[in-house]
Amino acid sequence: MTKMLTDARSIRIKGRSFLAVVLAPDLPFDDWLVRLDDLAARSAGFFLGRPVVLDVTDLPIDRAQLKELITELAGRNVNIMGIEGGRPSILGQGMPPALKGGRPVSDEAVAKEPIIELRNSEPKPSAPEARPTLQSIVIRDPVRSGQSVIFPEGDVTIIGSVASGAEIIAGGSIHIYGTLRGRAMAGSLGNASARIFCRKLEAELLAIDGIYKMADDMAPGLRGHSVQLWLEGDSIMAEKLI
Amino acid sequence: MGKVIVVTSGKGGVGKTTSTAALGAALAQRNERVVVVDFDVGLRNLDLVMGAERRVVYDLVNVIQGEAKLSQALIRDKRLETLFLLPASQTRDKDNLTPEGVERVITELRRVFDWVICDSPAGIESGATLAMRHADMAVVVTNPEVSSVRDSDRIIGLLDSKTLKAERGERMEKHLLLTRYDANRAERGDMLKVEDVLEILSIPLIGIIPESMDVLRASNIGSPVTLADARSAPAMAYFEAARRLAGEVLPITVPGEKRGIFGKIFARRAA
Numbered sequence: 001m002t003k004m005l006t007d008a009r010s011i012r013i014k015g016r017s018f019l020a021v022v023l024a025p026d027l028p029f030d031d032w033l034v035r036l037d038d039l040a041a042r043s044a045g046f047f048l049g050r051p052v053v054l055d056v057t058d059l060p061i062d063r064a065q066l067k068e069l070i071t072e073l074a075g076r077n078v079n080i081m082g083i084e085g086g087r088p089s090i091l092g093q094g095m096p097p098a099l100k101g102g103r104p105v106s107d108e109a110v111a112k113e114p115i116i117e118l119r120n121s122e123p124k125p126s127a128p129e130a131r132p133t134l135q136s137i138v139i140r141d142p143v144r145s146g147q148s149v150i151f152p153e154g155d156v157t158i159i160g161s162v163a164s165g166a167e168i169i170a171g172g173s174i175h176i177y178g179t180l181r182g183r184a185m186a187g188s189l190g191n192a193s194a195r196i197f198c199r200k201l202e203a204e205l206l207a208i209d210g211i212y213k214m215a216d217d218m219a220p221g222l223r224g225h226s227v228q229l230w231l232e233g234d235s236i237m238a239e240k241l242i
Numbered sequence: 243m244g245k246v247i248v249v250t251s252g253k254g255g256v257g258k259t260t261s262t263a264a265l266g267a268a269l270a271q272r273n274e275r276v277v278v279v280d281f282d283v284g285l286r287n288l289d290l291v292m293g294a295e296r297r298v299v300y301d302l303v304n305v306i307q308g309e310a311k312l313s314q315a316l317i318r319d320k321r322l323e324t325l326f327l328l329p330a331s332q333t334r335d336k337d338n339l340t341p342e343g344v345e346r347v348i349t350e351l352r353r354v355f356d357w358v359i360c361d362s363p364a365g366i367e368s369g370a371t372l373a374m375r376h377a378d379m380a381v382v383v384t385n386p387e388v389s390s391v392r393d394s395d396r397i398i399g400l401l402d403s404k405t406l407k408a409e410r411g412e413r414m415e416k417h418l419l420l421t422r423y424d425a426n427r428a429e430r431g432d433m434l435k436v437e438d439v440l441e442i443l444s445i446p447l448i449g450i451i452p453e454s455m456d457v458l459r460a461s462n463i464g465s466p467v468t469l470a471d472a473r474s475a476p477a478m479a480y481f482e483a484a485r486r487l488a489g490e491v492l493p494i495t496v497p498g499e500k501r502g503i504f505g506k507i508f509a510r511r512a513a
Binding site for chain 2: 164
């Protein structure tokens with residue numbers, strides 16, 4: 001049976017990336033906790049209100065040990081929002097969720113004020129704010145079924161086709177010099193000015209800034225044509241390029 | 243050093259085993275030493291198509307586990323003395339194929355034979371990835387219909403990422419073999435057109451095998467079609483594909499079309 005939706009507004013699903021502090025404890029935990037306390041004593045409130053991820057990659061621990069460590073940390077006001085590198089056997093109900101696919105960032109970005117101020121009491125002359133450089137990647141091969149290209153940092157350009165069952169997720173715009181048969185999601189971290197361009201539109205799904213459009217929702221006149229798509233308010237607009 | 247070819251498709255039932263046997267017999271008739279290797283452990287078929295099912299004593303799994311020597315497991319074809327078969331095991335399970343064992347067997351075969359043709363199982367699991375791992379080139383067998391084309395596309399992605407060649411940063415040579423092509427249905431528009439398949443997969447075409455009763459008949463009498471009925475249309479198409487594999491440049495014939503006109507169109511190789 002088909003359900004009729006009374007509200008035509010679509011649900012927004014977005015990706016966001018946050019900067020989290022990653023703690024990688026080592027064994028034995030008692031010694032490590034002593035060192036952590038020492039650090040906390042020198043920079044009070046370092047962990048306060050910060051999202052903290054626990055990295056337990058390659059640690060030979062069981063579920064009970066992990067649970068105890070989390071309790072110990074909670075007692076120090078360090079709240080764990082996720083666990084990285086944990087075997088499924090040591091994770092479970094009541095534990096923070098498993099995280100993967102994390103990327104390192106510069107230590108400075110994480111540890112900005114507190115630690116620097118502690119090391120030299122003179123406040124460092126603040127460096128001029130660096131402009132975020134726009135990044136882009138170019139892929140020179142066709143993207144095959146089952147492959148994903150995920151690039152939250154900026155634009156993705158594909159010289160070739162994107163097969164049915166393949167997906168491209170970009171923080172910026174997506175340019176496809178070939179046929180788009182799979183999925184393309186532009187502005188995945190919340191960028192309403194991102195656009196999708198393709199030489200031939202046969203897409204299964206299109207999304208810009210979390211607004212989705214399935215193959216059946218697209219105007220049939222656009223299929224097989226060179227098309228660009230952009231966002232106006234909450235709707236995806238499209239026009240033929242040639 | 244011989245060349246290792248994997249015959250693969252992702253989807254089952256598109257003609258991998260038939261094509262392995264036909265290409266193997268076609269290459270062996272050029273007086274080159276050929277071994278066809280059945281990687282479909284647990285569901286072996288290549289021995290039947292080669293007509294050697296009653297002569298299987300030892301198999302690939304026995305060699306990998308060190309229970310038999312390679313020379314004991316190889317079966318020489320009764321009709322062509324340069325054609326050999328390394329059968330799969332019917333009783334064991336595919337988990338008996340270890341990466342180290344497969345590497346050892348392939349290295350040994352490569353030393354002795356001009357062509358090592360590996361018949362991959364369907365799917366994208368370990369059996370299929372092991373069959374393609376050591377290949378120098380791949381023959382992607384595809385039927386002109388959407389699900390086969392999409393599965394082939396997936397397999398091409400794996401060929402470009404999971405093989406030794408890909409991991410060394412080299413480019414895997416991939417060839418498209420379009421099988422079960424029905425000229426009448428293509429004319430009616432019931433099947434994907436050749437150019438559509440080429441556009442989606444964008445790998446060079448080495449042959450179009452027409453759908454034919456000759457192929458089925460050859461399989462049932464246990465003979466590769468290139469041996470059973472060398473003058474039949476599918477056999478001729480396989481002979482041409484084998485010559486292209488060996489590096490010759492020939493125009494492609496689309497079954498049901500006049501020779502030459504389409505040849506010129508398909509002679510331009512896809513990227």
